[in-house]
Amino acid sequence: MFLDTDMLEIKNLTARIGDKEILRGLDLTVPDGEIHAIMGPNGAGKSTLSYVLSGREGYEVTGGAVIYNGQDILAMAPEARAAAGIFLAFQYPVELPGVGNANFIRTAVNAVRRARGQDELDAVAFLKLARAAVASLAMPDDMLKRNVNVGFSGGEKKRNEVLQMALLRPSLAILDETDSGLDIDALKIVADGVNALRGGTFSSLVITHYQRLLDHIVPDYVHVLAAGRIVRSGGPELALELEAHGYAGLEAA
Amino acid sequence: MAMPGWRLPETMTALPTRKLEAFRYTDLRALAAISFATNMATGQAGDLPALGIPRLVFLNGRFSAAHSDTIPFTRDFTPVADDGALPLAQINAGEAQDGITLDISEGVDAGAVLLVSHAAGTGPFAFHPRHRITLGAGARLVLVEVAQGDGVYWHNPVTDIVLHEGAKLAHYRLQDESREAFHLATIRVNIAGLAAYESFTACLGAKLSRAEFHARLHGARAHAHINAAQILGTTQLGDFTTVINHAAPDCASRQTVKSVLSGAARGVFQGRIEVDRVAQKTDGYQMTQALLLSPGAEMDIKPELQIFADDVKCSHGATIGALDPEQIFYLRSRGIPEAQAREMLIRAFLDEALEPVSFAPARELFEAKIAAWWAGT
Structure with a gap:
């Protein structure tokens, strides 16, 4: 196998919450520039995988390794993983009353730039970039002025995730059921946001319960996660097959 | 702490104890245990704040002409006659030797004034300034107060404010006293019809403060906005106590009090809204929220509504909580280091309390002091 360190390699990963084993020996490799979809029934461990990759507290990794760009990220703080290029689009974006969206995103962008040894952006330079991103994502103009996710509709919250992604320019984006609760227009905007970053070394892990999002973000590979392990992998056609026949019987496959 | 030859003022025996309901959460025994000198020579001026507005400076409780600007509406200090039922104001009445008297004539916009109290002495000492501020009908003033110092002292100011019809006073207070000091301030405001009192207090300093x-809203459509932020650590105690008396119809009062407590700090908020029988259509709002940053921090909250009118809108709310780990993780997942994430969330928590501070130099002063507080923790 061609050895490329610029990629995500998950090896025999096991993790639990409290006494409950959720991930039970998960193996997955996402090479640079590829988009991989992870599908699976409820309770398979999809969200746990996204949280373990982004470093959320409360998930205990009991074995295995996650290597990204040659670094073992499991030992890194969430902010260090972000600086390394990993971005998690939340299934339920968090509201931050009293924190302005523009200030939040600029602080994040500058924290990441600082960690990467780049110059920080001043308010004027940032706003120019941010306004262009808002326009290209067809978001309302006041999106930057409002408090982070406060009073946002479900669709606006997801679009705000995509806005943050567009401005943080990650090299690996993990989308955790970003399609849940979205109408078709919002779905297309989210997909456009991901597709705009596509190419070069950008890769993405698209976690979804339904095939619908994958009509708009066409993956290079589809994996099925069941009972904490990848039980099947294939091309985009696998998603269509799952849509037609459901997840029944996959655990045994 | 008692030093030979230092007098224990007789009035000290009048210090309120916790048996008094108004002092139930704030124990003054640590103050009572110290012998304070009452006549400290004018101390060093130290670093005095400047906001680009006329400044009046008190050093160890005495007016310092050398450090002050001349403004047209100051009046000479006159001794205090006997003073009502509040125990700390009574002590102040007996001891007051100086204080600022501002008298703004009807219709005059007096601009902004900075009032600084700076204390620095060689041993424990006390000062009891009596400030009097009167705004004639339609007059306006922005008053920014800064209390600061070094060492052990007791600052016991009483500020009496009279706002005539339609007058507007913006009153911004920064309590940034020595961490060994006691700061017990009494502010009494009489608000006539259509007059407005807007105030914000930042409580950062002192070992013990109140x-x-x-x-008192005694004319129709008077307005009072009394906000505060208490940001305390170590074993500091900060007490913010309000009594808002609605004595006329159609008045509004707003209070937002936020406390951020770390270490073994203690915060107290007691807020009473009294609505007299005549005060129909009163609109009263009171919100107090505390953020406890450590298991040793403590907050005591006592909201009270006393309503004798039958057509009023009064609401109050109180919450005590910790920083939300979900919010911290969300910020960190975007690359923001944990300490900065916490600072952002704490600053956001304080935001609503700072809302009345529309005067830019005061806003900058508070923002700088709050930012310096994080840096020191």
Whole structure:
């Protein structure tokens, strides 16, 4: 196998919450520039995988390794993983009353730039970039002025995730059921946001319960996660097959 | 701490104890145990704040002409006659030797004034300034107060404010006293019809502090906005106590008090809204929220509504909580380091309390002091 360190390699990963084993020996490799979809029934461990990759507290990794760009990220703080290029689009974006969206995103962008040894952006330079991103994502103009996710509709919250992604320019984006609760227009905007970053070394892990999002973000590979392990992998056609026949019987496959 | 030859003022025996309901959460025994000198020579001026507005400076409780600007509406200090039922104001009445008297004539916009109290002495000492501020009908003033110092002292100011019809006072207070000091402030505000009192207090300093507001809305459509932020650590105690008396119809009062407590700090908020029988259509709002940053921090909250009118809108709310780990993780997942994430969330928590501070130099002063507080923790 061609050895490329610029990629995500998950090896025999096991993790639990409290006494409950959720991930039970998960193996997955996402090479640079590829988009991989992870599908699976409820309770398979999809969200746990996204949280373990982004470093959320409360998930205990009991074995295995996650290597990204040659670094073992499991030992890194969430902010260090972000600086390394990993971005998690939340299934339920968090509201931050009293924190302005523009200030939040600029602080994040500058924290990441600082960690990467780049110059920080001043308010004027940032706003120019941010306004262009808002326009290209067809978001309302006041999106930057409002408090982070406060009073946002479900669709606006997801679009705000995509806005943050567009401005943080990650090299690996993990989308955790970003399609849940979205109408078709919002779905297309989210997909456009991901597709705009596509190419070069950008890769993405698209976690979804339904095939619908994958009509708009066409993956290079589809994996099925069941009972904490990848039980099947294939091309985009696998998603269509799952849509037609459901997840029944996959655990045994 | 008692030093030979230092007098224990007789009035000290009048210090309120916790048996008094108004002092139930704030124990003054640590103050009572110290012998304070009452006549400290004018101390060093130290670093005095400057906001680009006329400044009046008190050093160890005495007016310092050398450090002050001349403004047209100051009046000479006159001794205090006997003073009502508030124990700390009574002590102040007996001891007061100086204080600022501002008298703004009807219709005059007096601009902004900075009032600084700076204390620095060689041993424990006390000072009891009596400030009097009167705004004639339609007059306006922005008053920014800074209390600061070094060492052990007791600052016991009483500020009496009279706002005539339609007058507007913006009153911004920064309590940034020595961490060994006691700061017990009493502020009494009489607000006539259509007059407005807007205030914000930042409570950062002192070993033990209390700001006790008594606001009386006695003319129709008077307005009082009394906000505060208490940001305390170590074993500091900060007490913010308000009594808002609605004595006329169609008045509004707003209070937002936020406390951020770390270490073994203690915060107290006691807020009473009294609505007299005549005060129909009163609109009263009171919100107090505390953020406890450590298991040793403590907050005591006592909201009270006393309503004798039958057509009023009064609401109050109180919450005590910790920083939300979900919010911290969300910020960190975007690359923001944990300490900065916490600072952002704490600053956001304080935001609503700072809302009345529309005067830019005061806003900058508070923002800088709050930012310096994070840096020191």
